[in-house]
Amino acid sequence: MPEYVIHFEIENETHILKCNAYNDIRDEYFKEITDRYPAFDKFNNMTKIIFLFNNVDPFICRSVAAYVNTCMDKRKEHAVMII
Secondary structure, eight states: OOOOOOOOOOOOHHHHHHOGGHHHHHHHHHHHHHHHHHGGGOHHHHHHHHHTTOOOHHHHHHHHHHHHHHHHHHHHOOOOOOO
16 A cells, blocks of 8 residues: 555645645546647646636546546545544
8 A cells, every 4th residue: 555645735626636645546537638638738737727627528527526536535545544
């Protein structure tokens, strides 16, 4: 199991776009998006967020939902309970 550093950051839209824990998932989904929208690969993180969360293309909407869901599933699998 890979080790991740806990930064106690809020896992918001920006976090899951940059967190190393989700690199494998992000690479998979972003490749599919870049195949359809080649300029996506050149966007900075803020532009990617705007593009992804304001897009009406059903492909993008499904991709974003699947990406976030997959990230949260991974988070649950590797969660550490802190008491």
